[in-house]
Amino acid sequence: MIREDVKLFNFHASPFGQRVIWALKLKGVDYECIEEDIFNKSNLLLELNPVHKKVPVLVHRNKPIAESLVILEYIDETWKQYPLMPQNPYQRAHARFWANFAEQKLLVAARIARLSSGEEQGKAVNEAREAMEKIEEEIKGKKFFGGDKIGYLDIVIGWISYWIPVWEEVGSMKILDPLKFPAINAWITNFLSHPTINDTLPQRDKMVVYYHSRRKEVSPS
Amino acid sequence: MGSEDVKVLCFWASPFSLRVEWALKLKGVDYEYIEQDVFNKSTLLLELNPIHKKVPVLVHASKPIVESFVILEYIDETWKQHPLLPHDPYQRAHARFWANFAENKLLYASFIAMVASGDDTEKALNVARDSVEKIEQEIKGKKFFGGDNIGYLDIALGWISYWIPVYEEVGSMQILDPLRFPAINAWMTNFLNHPVIKDRLPPRDDMVAYFHTRKKIVSPTYHDLMKYL
Numbered sequence: 001m002i003r004e005d006v007k008l009f010n011f012h013a014s015p016f017g018q019r020v021i022w023a024l025k026l027k028g029v030d031y032e033c034i035e036e037d038i039f040n041k042s043n044l045l046l047e048l049n050p051v052h053k054k055v056p057v058l059v060h061r062n063k064p065i066a067e068s069l070v071i072l073e074y075i076d077e078t079w080k081q082y083p084l085m086p087q088n089p090y091q092r093a094h095a096r097f098w099a100n101f102a103e104q105k106l107l108v109a110a111r112i113a114r115l116s117s118g119e120e121q122g123k124a125v126n127e128a129r130e131a132m133e134k135i136e137e138e139i140k141g142k143k144f145f146g147g148d149k150i151g152y153l154d155i156v157i158g159w160i161s162y163w164i165p166v167w168e169e170v171g172s173m174k175i176l177d178p179l180k181f182p183a184i185n186a187w188i189t190n191f192l193s194h195p196t197i198n199d200t201l202p203q204r205d206k207m208v209v210y211y212h213s214r215r216k217e218v219s220p221s
Numbered sequence: 222m223g224s225e226d227v228k229v230l231c232f233w234a235s236p237f238s239l240r241v242e243w244a245l246k247l248k249g250v251d252y253e254y255i256e257q258d259v260f261n262k263s264t265l266l267l268e269l270n271p272i273h274k275k276v277p278v279l280v281h282a283s284k285p286i287v288e289s290f291v292i293l294e295y296i297d298e299t300w301k302q303h304p305l306l307p308h309d310p311y312q313r314a315h316a317r318f319w320a321n322f323a324e325n326k327l328l329y330a331s332f333i334a335m336v337a338s339g340d341d342t343e344k345a346l347n348v349a350r351d352s353v354e355k356i357e358q359e360i361k362g363k364k365f366f367g368g369d370n371i372g373y374l375d376i377a378l379g380w381i382s383y384w385i386p387v388y389e390e391v392g393s394m395q396i397l398d399p400l401r402f403p404a405i406n407a408w409m410t411n412f413l414n415h416p417v418i419k420d421r422l423p424p425r426d427d428m429v430a431y432f433h434t435r436k437k438i439v440s441p442t443y444h445d446l447m448k449y450l
Contacts, residue, residue, distance in 0.1 A: 051322060051355060060311075063311050065311070065314045065318070066318060067317075067318055067321060070314050070317045070318050070321070071314070073313070073314065073317065074310050074311070074313070074314040077310040077313065078310045089295050089298040089299045090281075090284055090286070090295070092294070092295070092298065093286045093291050093292070093294065093295040096288070096290075096291045096294065097286075097287060097288055097291050100288055100291070101272065134272060
């Protein structure tokens with residue numbers, strides 16, 4: 001383990017912070033995790049991320065980096081062991097494209113679905129499934145998005161494997177139909193079986209409680 | 222310079238495809254410009270970008286790359302002359318952060334302010350001006366975001382210098398107050414006067430006419446855009 005001055009400001013249930021944890025762990029980078037109460041943000045967090053006031057924030061050698069995808073690229077450029085991004089520029093562009101796609105099309109829709117109900121939820125679930133369909137095509141025939149090893153795109157999309165089942169439970173809905181998305185489901189099994197990935201997952205029951213309370217806030221019924 | 226098989230599918234009024242052209246021109250990379258009618262999309266565009274069906278598309282050695290920021294990074298990794306991103310990882314993260322910020326906060330807000338009405342215009346204008354204030358702090362004391370030379374962040378934010386004044390005119394509003402934002406205004410002048418940038422700007426009259434039409438078309442349904450604020 002490499003000892004450097006690395007701190008991660010995170011919230012236990014954040015899928016964005018989880019990405020950063022996975023990246024640091026895969027590279028064997030030691031870090032101090034500082035749990036933030038996102039409903040009562042510390043002055044320190046507000047100082048480190050004044051623009052967005054959000055987690056995760058990575059602090060390396062006293063310099064803060066915010067935005068999980070920006071942090072991932074920083075980590076990959078700073079610690080060269082276990083490269084996350086492919087070497088080839090075209091494949092890197094490909095990975096970044098799909099990272100953005102999943103972020104804009106799947107994450108946004110899935111989030112709306114876990115907070116809404118009725119027609120609005122139905123619409124969001126359909127949008128999430130449409131996005132899944134495209135991602136299904138991308139993972140077909142591959143063990144990981146990165147090939148034989150977990151890479152950048154696996155880490156970016158990895159939240160699907162653990163957060164979506166929780167959101168499905170909380171929102172009483174189904175997005176990840178194993179009959180419709182066999183390749184994604186196979187990838188999920190591979191991904192969650194990886195010891196480094198599995199080792200750092202937040203507690204499921206805590207997550208369920210948290211996301212239930214978020215949902216109740218938005219739709220008290 | 223370096224005749225390689227590089228094509229760019231563009232739309233003349235798109236700030237996104239112009240970014241790609243600026244990057245290629247700064248690096249002296251030859252390319253074929255292919256104008257697209259975004260209201261009557263060609264089979265070629267739909268084939269090359271089936272997921273988003275949008276410009277720009279960069280085609281290099283027969284392989285398509287889409288999404289303007291993804292394309293900029295590809296260009297910088299493929300052609301090493303005139304580096305766009307800084308060398309240092311922390312400064313690279315800084316540039317990427319601010320590019321995303323302007324894209325998510327200012328780009329939508331300024332367009333929405335142009336097409337919305339009543340209180341919603343005020344709401345959008347406030348978001349836009351707040352964003353500009355933050356960007357003002359970033360450019361203070363610098364000629365370009367990239368330092369002495371135009372870099373990635375100048376290219377990513379360059380649309381501000383030419384599109385926002387057009388939106389201001391079409392929307393009869395002000396975002397880039399020169400008294401409130403002197404540093405950004407100075408940067409805009411520097412940026413627009415750079416020979417590579419100056420050389421490749423769409424005619425302003427055409428832009429104003431185009432966005433007047435867009436405003437007319439989009440205004441009735443602008444509420445759909447409010448969620449992006």
